[in-house]
Amino acid sequence: MGHHLLSLRGLTKAYPGVVANDDVSFDVAEGEIHALLGENGAGKSTLVKAIYGLVTPDAGEMEFAGRRFAPAEPSDARRAGVAMVFQHFSLFNALSVAENVALGMETPPRTRDLARRIRDVSEEYGLPLDPYRTVGTLSAGERQRVEIVRCLLQEPRLLIMDEPTSVLTPQEVEILFATLRQLREEGRSILYISHKLDEIRALCDTATILRLGRRVATCTPAERSSRELAEMMVGASFATPEPRGAAPGEIALEVAGLSLPAPGAFGTPLREVGFDLRKGEVLGIGGVAGNGQDELLAALSGERPAPRGTIWLSGRDISRLGPMARRDSGLLSGPEERLGHAAAPEMSLTENAVLTAARRERLVRGGFIDWDAAERFARRIVDRFDVRTPGTDTAARALSGGNLQKYVIGREILQRPEVLVVNQPTWGVDAAAAAAIRQALLDLAAKGTAILVISQDLDELMQISDRFAALNEGRLSPARPVAELTLERIGLMMGGAHDMEVAHAEA
Amino acid sequence: MIALEKRPQPSRGWLVAAPLLAVVLTMLVGGAMFAALGVDPVEAIRTIFWDPLFNPQFASYSRPQLLVKAGPLILIAIGLSLGFRAGIWNIGAEGQYIMGAICGAGAGLAFYPSESLLIFPLMALAGALGGWAWAMIPALFKTRFGTNEILVSLMLVYVAESILASVSSGLLRNPEGMGFPGSRNLAQWDAAANRELLANTGMHWGVVAAFVSVILAYVLMSRHVLGFNIRLSGDAPRAARFAGVRPARIIIFCLGTAGALAGLAGLFEVAGPAGQISIDFNSGYGFTAIIVAFLGRLHPVGILLAGLLMALTYIGGELAQLMLGVPGASIQLFQGMLLFFLLGVDVFTNYRLRLGRREVA
Numbered sequence: 100m101g102h103h104l105l106s107l108r109g110l111t112k113a114y115p116g117v118v119a120n121d122d123v124s125f126d127v128a129e130g131e132i133h134a135l136l137g138e139n140g141a142g143k144s145t146l147v148k149a150i151y152g153l154v155t156p157d158a159g160e161m162e163f164a165g166r167r168f169a170p171a172e173p174s175d176a177r178r179a180g181v182a183m184v185f186q187h188f189s190l191f192n193a194l195s196v197a198e199n200v201a202l203g204m205e206t207p208p209r210t211r212d213l214a215r216r217i218r219d220v221s222e223e224y225g226l227p228l229d230p231y232r233t234v235g236t237l238s239a240g241e242r243q244r245v246e247i248v249r250c251l252l253q254e255p256r257l258l259i260m261d262e263p264t265s266v267l268t269p270q271e272v273e274i275l276f277a278t279l280r281q282l283r284e285e286g287r288s289i290l291y292i293s294h295k296l297d298e299i300r301a302l303c304d305t306a307t308i309l310r311l312g313r314r315v316a317t318c319t320p321a322e323r324s325s326r327e328l329a330e331m332m333v334g335a336s337f338a339t340p341e342p343r344g345a346a347p348g349e350i351a352l353e354v355a356g357l358s359l360p361a362p363g364a365f366g367t368p369l370r371e372v373g374f375d376l377r378k379g380e381v382l383g384i385g386g387v388a389g390n391g392q393d394e395l396l397a398a399l400s401g402e403r404p405a406p407r408g409t410i411w412l413s414g415r416d417i418s419r420l421g422p423m424a425r426r427d428s429g430l431l432s433g434p435e436e437r438l439g440h441a442a443a444p445e446m447s448l449t450e451n452a453v454l455t456a457a458r459r460e461r462l463v464r465g466g467f468i469d470w471d472a473a474e475r476f477a478r479r480i481v482d483r484f485d486v487r488t489p490g491t492d493t494a495a496r497a498l499s500g501g502n503l504q505k506y507v508i509g510r511e512i513l514q515r516p517e518v519l520v521v522n523q524p525t526w527g528v529d530a531a532a533a534a535a536i537r538q539a540l541l542d543l544a545a546k547g548t549a550i551l552v553i554s555q556d557l558d559e560l561m562q563i564s565d566r567f568a569a570l571n572e573g574r575l576s577p578a579r580p581v582a583e584l585t586l587e588r589i590g591l592m593m594g595g596a597h598d599m600e601v602a603h604a605e606a
Numbered sequence: 607m608i609a610l611e612k613r614p615q616p617s618r619g620w621l622v623a624a625p626l627l628a629v630v631l632t633m634l635v636g637g638a639m640f641a642a643l644g645v646d647p648v649e650a651i652r653t654i655f656w657d658p659l660f661n662p663q664f665a666s667y668s669r670p671q672l673l674v675k676a677g678p679l680i681l682i683a684i685g686l687s688l689g690f691r692a693g694i695w696n697i698g699a700e701g702q703y704i705m706g707a708i709c710g711a712g713a714g715l716a717f718y719p720s721e722s723l724l725i726f727p728l729m730a731l732a733g734a735l736g737g738w739a740w741a742m743i744p745a746l747f748k749t750r751f752g753t754n755e756i757l758v759s760l761m762l763v764y765v766a767e768s769i770l771a772s773v774s775s776g777l778l779r780n781p782e783g784m785g786f787p788g789s790r791n792l793a794q795w796d797a798a799a800n801r802e803l804l805a806n807t808g809m810h811w812g813v814v815a816a817f818v819s820v821i822l823a824y825v826l827m828s829r830h831v832l833g834f835n836i837r838l839s840g841d842a843p844r845a846a847r848f849a850g851v852r853p854a855r856i857i858i859f860c861l862g863t864a865g866a867l868a869g870l871a872g873l874f875e876v877a878g879p880a881g882q883i884s885i886d887f888n889s890g891y892g893f894t895a896i897i898v899a900f901l902g903r904l905h906p907v908g909i910l911l912a913g914l915l916m917a918l919t920y921i922g923g924e925l926a927q928l929m930l931g932v933p934g935a936s937i938q939l940f941q942g943m944l945l946f947f948l949l950g951v952d953v954f955t956n957y958r959l960r961l962g963r964r965e966v967a
Contacts, residue, residue, distance in 0.1 A: 400848060401850070402847050402848055421850050421852075422847075422848060422849065422850035423849075423850035424850075426850070434848060436844070438842075439842045439844055439845060440842070440844045440845055440848055441845065441848065442842075442845060443838055443841040443842040443845045443846075444841065444842060445616070445841045445842075446837070446838070446841055446842075450834070453831075453834060454838065454845060454848075454849045455848075455849060457831065457849075463831050466830055466831055466832070467829050467830055467831070468829060468830070468831055468834060470829075493615065494614075494615050494616070496614075497614040497615050
């Protein structure tokens with residue numbers, strides 16, 4: 100390991116009402132993988148945006164390769180040798196890999212030359228990629244490769260990666276790690292943002308831990324236990340959900356042979372999805388994003404009617420019922436997208452309570468809304484789920500992601516559902532709030548509600564589910580009790596039901 | 607450097623201040639325009655905004671005109687505002703207004719010269735139905751084939767204008783009119799006339815309907831679940847579907863209501879102030895109502911006030927043409943400025959201005 104490539108001194112950035120970074124200083128050495136660890140809202144994103152020239156810090160200095168470094172825009176940062184792979188990809192589905200890469204360049208070479216370079220780089224780093232494939236047909240893991248290759252073509256000295264493994268299967272994570280280690284051998288530095296402790300302990304040489312915008316520690320993660328890291332990150336120990344012992348009851352929700360065409364050009368069709376869900380049971384559905392999670396939720400919530408005879412609630416065919424009729428019969432759901440799907444951004448929390456609870460909580464009488472009752476229900480959600488908000492007349496979009504998530508999940512839980520379907524219930528939520536949401540789901544199950552949790556967070560699913568199944572290209576694997584699963588087996592389930600069959604034949 | 611920063615909550619102060627500021631800006635820039643036209647700006651503004659109401663010489667004529675002009679504007683704008691709240695852009699109220707007038711007048715004239723008391727209610731019903739049916743064309747095309755309601759409703763205005771030209775010199779032409787185009791004068795036929803209800807106020811059935819529609823729209827939007835669903839569809843269409851709202855129903859309700867109200871406005875106009883179906887019967891109320899709807903923040907009470915203000919610019923504009931000789935187009939420009947400034951100033955409801963320096967590398 101050589102001397103410092105990047106040094107931050109006293110970096111501070113405040114937004115109205117919140118200090119995102121407060122006097123942060125640390126160094127990234129040449130040829131090291133440096134982790135930036137912290138909860139959501141700890142200030143990781145703002146910090147790397149400052150390094151990448153997307154945000155101008157209010158105070159503090161940066162030095163890159165021994166020179167003062169104050170990028171006014173990303174192109175300055177790129178010229179200096181900084182590249183970044185974002186958590187959310189900026190790719191055009193309808194264009195090919197090479198065309199997408201060319202769009203990010205200031206003076207793109209001819210497509211044929213570019214394609215050859217893409218192929219060279221992707222082979223050199225073990226990231227196989229066909230430059231002529233249309234991006235819309237690629238998996239999430241392959242799309243990330245496009246972004247990485249796009250960065251590597253710039254020959255960066257520092258590569259910033261924002262939560263790169265959140266969309267990958269365990270096998271894909273291994274491939275990515277091999278690539279990152281190879282880059283380190285070449286003397287490049289990597290700033291690796293994550294909140295997954297095991298990954299950081301396995302991969303990173305150094306870790307800087309942020310909490311509430313401040314740097315709390317810099318350490319060697321391999322020398323620390325996950326628990327120590329977590330406590331530094333959170334600042335206190337937090338309750339982990341308690342497992343339950345209750346035996347599941349009779350079948351509450353049964354889905355059989357559910358097939359639906361893809362909703363749009365880049366949606367995923369559902370193919371012969373089938374499972375059953377018992378009272379008091381939590382069924383976890385894993386899988387890489389874009390394998391039919393949204394489509395499955397829409398089919399269960401009633402937003403898209405399903406073919407007759409495919410969805411049964413307590414023995415009654417509800418396949419053709421709309422969302423309101425399904426809520427009436429006890430099936431509630433919480434979609435992944437908080438703003439715009441689970442909640443209307445410009446509407447107040449009280450109005451958003453009416454969104455799904457109008458009938459079950461009797462907030463509407465004779466067609467007229469009882470705003471007092473709606474306000475009381477909204478207040479109950481806020482109190483019970485510790486939603487931080489100035490009041491119930493605050494617009495949904497004014498809440499932070501985690502608080503709004505607590506609100507929309509709480510809204511469904513308080514309606515005492517018989518079956519609850521949630522997609523990504525703790526996505527983007529800080530660890531303490533995530534633990535609270537998981538505990539609330541487990542409490543609900545203990546009272547006899549059947550719960551279906553769709554999530555991309557495997558740790559979460561292992562923690563709260565009784566059984567686990569995986570979605571792959573719109574197919575659902577058979578559900579297995581969580582106790583029987585190994586990480587490798589989960590990976591195979593996520594990789595496709597067929598692989599699972601093979602694994603079985605061998606077993 | 608100047609930057610716009612999104613507010614966490616829409617500013618309530620700006621919500622109210624934006625229309626007022628837009629009026630002030632319109633007066634300033636409009637005044638500059640009048641000055642450039644060689645007219646004393648202060649006098650021009652006074653002629654437009656003050657004289658119609660308070661000048662002893664004109665007020666007795668123009669004060670009643672305020673309600674006569676505001677009535678149809680408010681009635682149409684209330685209907686449009688429902689759709690605009692839901693993100694359904696009916697630009698063709700002018701066509702629905704014309705078709706309402708034609709259908710209403712036609713239904714009445716079919717019974718000429720009967721003096722039955724049922725004639726006028728029948729005409730009102732036919733007028734509403736005519737406007738409704740005309741609005742159902744873009745509504746059904748949108749729900750069935752996914753067409754764009756902006757284009758379809760706008761194009762249908764020109765179709766309606768052609769129908770108007772055709773019937774006023776054909777089907778509905780006055781048989782005793784010596785061959786001139788135009789229908790019988792409904793205002794002179796007791797059973798069909800939309801009379802002034804209170805002398806010298808301009809108050810006629812259309813104005814009553816406008817006030818009633820303001821109240822009903824207020825109750826609908828703030829208390830009723832249908833109004834909630836309309837607002838929800840406009841704010842977050844996906845959340846609306848998740849809640850169980852059927853988009854097609856909202857489209858049909860909003861376009862249908864807007865069409866029916868525009869049709870009613872047309873009928874009240876043809877049976878009252880206009881008096882007859884003629885080639886140049888329509889005067890752009892259907893388009894001006896779009897400005898009224900936005901100037902009133904799509905809120906029923908706001909629309910009431912905006913309708914009165916816009917009516918004032920109509921009357922004052924005519925007065926200014928007459929007294930100061932400003933061209934008619936400058937008045938339209940003036941009204942356009944009002945919408946332009948409102949939309950411009952409106953940015954500050956959701957954004958705040960930040961003045962700050964950016965470091966340069």
